[in-house]
Amino acid sequence: MSEPIALAFEDRQYSLADLDALTSGMALDLQQRGVGVGSRVAVMSSNRPEFVVALRAIWRLGAAAVLLSPAWKRAEVDHAVALTAPTHAVGDHPVLADVLPMRHLDEPVAPGDTAHVPVDPGADAVLVFSSGTTGMPKAVRHTHASLAAAVRQWRDALGLTATDRLQIMTPPSHILGLLNIVMALDTGAWIRLHRRFDIDAMLRHIESDRITIEMAVAPIALALSAHPDLERHDLSSLRYIMWCATPVTESVAHAVTARTGVTWVTAYGASELPVIACNDLDGARLDTVGRAVDGVAVRIASLETGEPLGPNAEGEIQVFSEAVMGGYLPESATSEAFSDRWYRTGDVGTLDADGWLRITDRAKEMIKVRGFQVAPAEIEAVLHGHPGVEDCAVFGVPSADGEAIVAAVKSADSVGSEELAALVADRLASYKKPRRVVFVDDIPRLPSGKVLRRVLRERVMSACAKSGGNCGRPTDQ
Template identity: 70%
Template sequence: MSGRSTRGERTALAFEEREYSAARLDALAGGLALTLARRGVRPGDRVALMCSNRPEFVVAVRAIWRLGAAVVLFSPAWRRGEVEHALKITEPAHAVGDHPLLAELMPVLHLDEEPIEPSSATFPEPAPGADAVLVFSSGTTGLPKAVRHTHASFRAAVRDWRATLELTGRDRIQIATPPSHILGLLNIETALETGAWMRLHRRFDLDVLLRTIETDRITVEMAVAPIALAIASHPKLESFDLSSLRYIMWGATPVTPEVAETVTRRTGVGWVPAYGASELPVIACNPVRGARLDSVGRAAPGVTLRVVSLETGAVAGPGETGEIQARSASLMAGYLPADATAAAFDDGWYRTGDVGHIDAGGWVRLTDRAKEMIKVRGFQVAPAEVEAVLHGHPGVADCAVYGIPDAADGEAVVAAVAPAGSAEPVGPAELIALVGDRLASYKRPKEVVFVGEIPRLPSGKVLRRVLKERHGRAPGA
């Protein structure tokens, strides 16, 4: 796919040595839309997209939207079982991408095998209430769910994110996070809608990231905990000119103040912490001027927040702790499977599952999580999904998976395992490798703790709190 912008046109997207103007991206999306239409894609269809971080990803998303279809984002990090599960619950009629695993399971239009010819063809505007994108999240039990966003809700998220970041056409950003994650897609679309200059990276490389800030004069950097930690610990950080940055956004995981303060001390660049979820991409954010590290900020534009008591279900007052709940036009339409949707709402309010409080000034502080999800580098890991793999090993009699704070990843996955007495002894490395073979790499336990038994209630519910208290040290400590 040729990417050189027409002379005189402003570059909207840069990737390695290629450059694309907004007009060029639109023409390529129009051409791919015609190809997909010839292959039978129709309004309302779901189209699976499993693609690496590259311009063709952007073109494919926009081509699918041109046809009034919904794009289902598959992570290139997934293993076969995860892809099979995603296909089962979303039932896409078509597929596009560059990943061989998806091609083994259904016919795929491969983005490298058929050149995309630009086209100026026009298409009807999709209905605002039609599904636009499905991304994957997880509940506290079972396998990942698909989060459904309509064209209206995703446009609202882009609008809120643009306002929150105070992004303008003068800004320059770069994206090294996976586009199949809601934050990656949100950053891409917000940059394009705003007219900001954007560089995509094929993969994360810290030295390349820092060098690009210097050479491309990046103004807004997007970071998650592992990137922040890597920047803070870079031995030659001061050798890079980061003076073009207005700020660094910290999202997906809670801020580690020591890490953020180290970066600011070494570079002079401040942080803007933000808070969101796949179900509601922009929940709260700090102001660009006057950001603080002890809060995820105030409710984003277009978002209304409340706190509900975990004991009584009553709406809590300022400073009182409970579950954070939200309303917004950018809220998801629901889950697939559909029967999982009802539990995510409380009288129309989205239940974030996060515990915290909101003070009289509207500042949100998160203190815990009602859900038992483990958040690794911004990705949600369902303990039950990892436990199902471990239970399949003959050397495991019982197990429970939980998360503990981790400076690099936000949280680390720990597996408590009660070994089977009659089986051959099993070692931690073997169990970690087993999970790594079946699931995405970020779902692998960092540590396996062997225990006599897994503490449970009479109902069978695992007492993860007890395990954390007994074995909640940092991995390897």
């Protein structure tokens, strides 16, 4: 009797035995290159089976994987490598190959036999990146224990079993893609990986692969609701669609349900603490992000005093969980992320007496673009490098797919919006490119120099409204 298939990719299929054999061979290769217990290995890869093999091989050797986004440009990779100091690299991206000697994932894996190194639960398993408001991304350290707790919590929240079938289109460097891959293989569920998001491929494979749970970030949800032939696809295998990474746009979710009969569930998490809350699988309340999952405690703290507040009071969402990160790199950033061992999300919300959690605002200044966190200061640093920019500030405005990036620029020069947007696109990942560049007379700041982003946002949006919606020429995205 043949082994059941665990992973599919294009026309290739792999059983767990296949993956284990490839993992052993890859581990031997990496071991011969010097990877061992405590090593850090940079991984920059598209979504492919070889990524899964490399990740499992790194863990087999007692090393930690540093996951770099395949959307990043050289400056972002240089920063991440300097911060985490990996000694080895594996991937399929030329940018990483220019920075470190890289074992390319296209190289064949020879059969090999490597023993599992006993895993220290407190040792780092993976480092992912979460942008901070002060500039370039911070590295988030997850130990084997915290990642295992997150996998267990996510599996229980989804009601996932070995009979479920998923497809994964989100980048494996993002905590959501990583968690889904590890969880599915750990549970024995079937998964299909896709190199990139394609709405038509997604719909075809829901039908042909009989997918039972579909993961959707905002762009995927929008593509579903706008698809002209949505009704022609058989989506009856789906138990539900999970909306992740950004708050639900209820009109979009309801439009898809009206056309297909498939219902939605929403969840809430962060790179630092992957699983916080999830809706009931039956009868989800999409005006909330659900209730704290088993093993997680949520509280609301006063924005002024930090003291815990009662039901329905608005304040910062704080979380206590064994799945919380081990800390940041740089280490100096870790202490301010916690309040008496409670993780400070930076999100503002309310928690009612029945435990339903609502997000109402963000205390941090991060911009959520298509599920990715973008630090305004990172874009501002690029814009300040242009000789025609006297001052600038970046902020987010509501958009159908989360938030759109707006750059407000003070300039005495005749620099154009397209030129500035192209400068950002050349230096940073494409999703960090401003959707709109607005020219202003001044950038409001405190005496300390801190940008008053909320004041600036309100001023720009008010001017936009008064001019009939013309608040600067949108850039081509």
